[in-house]
Amino acid sequence: MNSSRPAMSEDLKPFELYYRGPSPNPWKVAIVLEELGLPWKFVEVQADELKKEPYLSLNPNGRVPALVDPNKSITLWESGAIIDYLIAEYDASAKLHYPRTAATLVPSYQTRCWEHFQMSGQGPYFGQKNWFSYAHPEKLPSAIERYANEIRRVTGVLDAHLAKHGTPFLVGDRATYADLMFVPYYKSVPFVIAPEIDLAEYRTFYAWLERLYARPAVAQVMGEWERQMVAALATRKSQKEEAAATAGKTE
Ligand SMILES: N[C@@H](CCC(=O)N[C@@H](CS)C(=O)NCC(=O)O)C(=O)O
Known part of the structure; x- marks a missing residue:
């Protein structure tokens, strides 16, 4: 998704962010990845895949997000823990945090x-x-x-x-x-x-x-989120209308 990456990130393999449509928690991670200029891609998980293997080996809680970082051979889950990791390992210039030094x-x-x-x-x-x-x-x-x-x-x-x-x-x-x-x-x-x-x-x-x-990174990620949310709402509406029509026919 990112077009202007810092030089270091060109040597990195893309992070895989497991998500499920516009449900919010994975998008927090997407924003941080984008803000840090890291290469990443979404991997969509279907509802019926969340609570069973192989997904449970990525996230034992059976929810999204999970993040695979092939650069350090690590898989993480819980959005806060994932973000802590990204900040600790990939925000060397302190773009998104205050360093834990005496001054800050x-x-x-x-x-x-x-x-x-x-x-x-x-x-x-x-x-x-x-x-x-x-x-x-x-x-x-x-x-x-x-x-x-x-x-x-x-x-x-x-x-x-x-x-x-x-x-x-x-x-x-x-x-x-x-x-x-x-x-x-x-x-x-x-x-x-x-x-x-x-x-x-x-x-x-x-x-x-x-x-x-x-912020450009937020606008980019949340623009995609909005596109997916509008599509999900349209699907929900047509499913409701279909169910109502079917119920009407069987009465
Ligand atoms: N505390 C978790 C919450 C994860 C969570 O609730 N994810 C939702 C989507 S935003 C989910 O996977 N829901 C599907 C389900 O519960 O089956 C985190 O921040 O990662």
Whole structure:
């Protein structure tokens, strides 16, 4: 996907990123790979392949993403762990992180706080909102409301932090891997997860999000994400219409 790579990356074999359509977690890794100018390619996993071999040998949790780095013969899973690895091994120029040296020790660990907040506070709650809105067999308005409120709460935390510190990014003036990790779930909010929530109401937060969306690597990766999301929504709609028509015929 990348056209302008740093010289070092020309010697690298492409990373293989296992993903499944527009579901958000793999796209966090895609953004970091693209930002670092590393060569990579997507490998799509079908729903019926996730919970069995050979995929379970890549990710014992049977979910995406998994990342194979043929350059160091390593396979990793859990998006946060994958991103930690990419930053430690391939961000030598500290484009997306603060080095753990005396001068930047504090922001380096503060970045970790936001990374963990994304992994534990944004990902699972936004994911549960999606589940209870579309996939759960019963309609449970109280569960939908709880997770919608969690989206509002998490967004409020980011908004208040950015407003209080007046910095362009979560930790100072550098866009780190932690900022970038929030992008795919927020991009999914108006499309599917919670179109009823107007993210632009959180003004400082929204300016930050737009700052991230405007980065060339993010725009490139999330442009492809949007194409896939629009296609997935069209498929979902036509499957629903087909099911309704079939049900009508059999009544
Ligand atoms: N904590 C995991 C979450 C992975 C996850 O939930 N992946 C979703 C897609 S975003 C998935 O594979 N869902 C399919 C399933 O649960 O069967 C990570 O960050 O890698």
